[in-house]
Amino acid sequence: MAEPKATIPTAGSSVNQQQPTKIIGFLVIPNFTTIGFASAVETLRMANLAARKPLFRTLIIAADLEPVAASNGMRVLPDYSIGNAPKLDMLFVVGSNPIVSNHSTRPLLNWLRRLAHDQVPLGGICTGSHLLARADLLKGYRCTIHWEDIEALKERFPGIIISNQLFELDRDRYTCSGGVASMDMTLALIAREPGGRDIAAHAAELLLCDRVRGAQERQRVPLRQKLGTSQPKLSQIVAIMEANLEEPVSLEELASLNEVSVRQLERLFHKHLQRTPSQYYLELRLSRARQLLLRSESQVRDIALACGFISPAHFSKCYSRFFGVSPIGERKQVASLH
Template sequence: MAQTLKGTAAADHLTKAQKPVKTIGFLVLPNFTTIGFASAVETLRIANMAAHQILYRTVIIAANHDPVTASNGMRVLPDYAIEDAPDLDILFVVGANPIVSDHSSRPLLNWLRKLAHQHIPLGGICTGSHLLARADLLKGYRCTIHWEDIEALKDRFPGIIISNQLFELDRDRYTCSGGVAAMDMILQLVAREPNGSEIAARAAELLLCDRVRGAREQQRVPLRSKLGTSQPKLSQVVAIMEANLEEPVGLDELAALNDVSVRQLERLFNKYLQRTPSQYYLELRLSRARQLLLRSESQVRDIALACGFASPAHFSKCYSRFFGLSPMGERKKGALQ
C-alpha cells in the first residue's frame, strides 16, 4: 500500500538527514479487525507527514492474492501473498475477530517462523497475538491481547506471559490489545527512532490525540462485561470502592449501604471476582497508585495518601508484593521507556 507525500517543501530540521525507509508489513487474516488495522496504518502515514519525509512504507500481505474480508464486511486487496512478500523491517499480524484457528495454516505458521529466524520483529494487533502463539513465537516474551480473549489465550497457551496492558513492546515482539491501542503502540515505536519523540508528538497532534498512552497502562475491563446485568449489588459495591480510594470504606459499611450481609458480600466477590472484597479494593488502590506514579510528578508519600495507605512504608510493601518492584523502581522503569 504505497504512500505519497504532498506539499512538504517547507524546510524542517527533521529532513536534513534523509533516513532509510522502513517497510512495515500487515498480515491480514480473514475477518480481521478494521479499527486496529487502520489505527496502525494511519498512524504511520501521519508520522510521515509529521516528519516531512517518507519514513515508513506499509504493505498489506495475505495468505494468497485473493481479497480479504474484514469483520465489518469491508474487502481489502493485498499487495502481496506470503510467498512473494518483500523484505520487511517489521510484520504485524492483524487478527480475526472472533479468533478462528483455521486461519493458522501450516504455510502461514512456517512463514512467520522463517521471519522470526531472520530476526524480523513481529507484532500482533488485537487477536494477532493468538497466531504468533500458535507459531510458538511468544514463549519467553511478554505479550497482550484484547481483554475479551485474555483468558482464552492463557488456557490455550499456558507457557506464555500475558498482561492486561494496552500494548507490550518486549524486545522484537510488539503486541497490542487492538482498537485505538494500535495507535498508541505505533506512536511509541516511532518515538524510539532518532528524532522520534518530536515526530511522534507532532503526529499525535495531527491525529487529534491529546494524550499518548504508555506501555504500562492497563486495559480497563468493564465490570459489567464480566458480570452482565445479573449482579447489580456487586456492581454497586465496586462503584463505591472506585469512588472512595483515598478514604477506603469499611466492609461493614459497604455491606450496609447495599442491603446485604458481610457474608453475602464475601460470597459474591469470591464467586464472580475470585477475590475477597479487601483484596479487590487493594488492587483498585494499587492500580490507581501505579497510574499516578507513571503519569504524574507527585511524591510517593502523597500518592500513598491519595490511594488510602496510612504510611509510605505500608504502601511500598503492598506495592512491591503486588507488582514485583517498589514504587520508586516502577517510576524509574517507566522513565526509561
C-alpha cells in the same frame, strides 16, 4: 528499482541522517479488526506527513492474493501474498475477531517462523498475538491481547507471559490489545526512531489525539476508578469476586472478609450497582463464561466448571436465562457468521 531514501532528523543535530524507508507489513487474517488495522496504518501515514519524508511504507499481506474480509464486512485487497512478499523491516499480524484457529495454516505459521529466524521484528494487533503464539514465537516474551481473549490465551498457551496492559514492547515483539491501542503502540514505536519523539508528537496532533497513552495503562477501567475513592469496601468485595469465579465465595464470607454485615453488603450493591450481590456475582461468572465460550475451544462442561457452576445443565439454564440463547446455540450462531 532501489527503495526511496527517507531523511530522519536526528535529535540534537543540525545534520540530517539518511535512512532508508522502513517497509512495514500488515498480515490481515480473515475477519480481522478494522479499527486496529487502520489505527496503526494511519498513524504511520501521519508520521510521514509530520516528517515530510517517507519514513514508512505500509504493505497489506495475506495468505493469498484474494480480497480479505474484515469482521465488519469491509474487504481489502492485499498487495502481496505470503509467497511473494518482499523483504520487510517489521510485520504486524492483524488477528481475526473472534479467534478462528483454522486461519493459522502450516504455510502461514512457517512463514512467520522464517521471518523470526531472519530477525524481522514481529507484532500482533488484537488477536494477532494468538497467531504468534501458535507459531511458538512468544515464548520468553511479555505480550498482551484484547481483554476478552486473555483467559483463552492463558489457557491455550500456559507458558506465555500475558499482561492486561494496552500494549507491550518487548525486544523485537510488539503486541497490543487492538482498537485504538494500536495507535498508542505505533506512536511509541515511532518515538523510538532517531528524532522520532517530535515526529510522534506531531503525528498525534494530526490524528487529533490529545493524550498519548503509555504501555503501562490497563485496558479496562477498574470498578474502583468508576466509583472513585468513596467506596473502597465495595471495590474490594468486587475484586474478591473477580478473583474467585471458579469457586465462588459465599456472601457471608465476603461480608466477614470486609468487616461488614450481609445486610450492609446488600445495601452497597443496591445503591451503587443496582443489583443484589448474588446477581452481580452471577453476571461476572456468566460474562467470563461467554468470553471462554466464544473465544476458546474449551468444552461447555469445562467452561461451566471453570466459572463456578455445579453442572453443565445448571450453567446452560443460567446462561439461557441471561443471554436469551443456550451456550451451544450461541457458539453455533457465531460459528455460522464466519
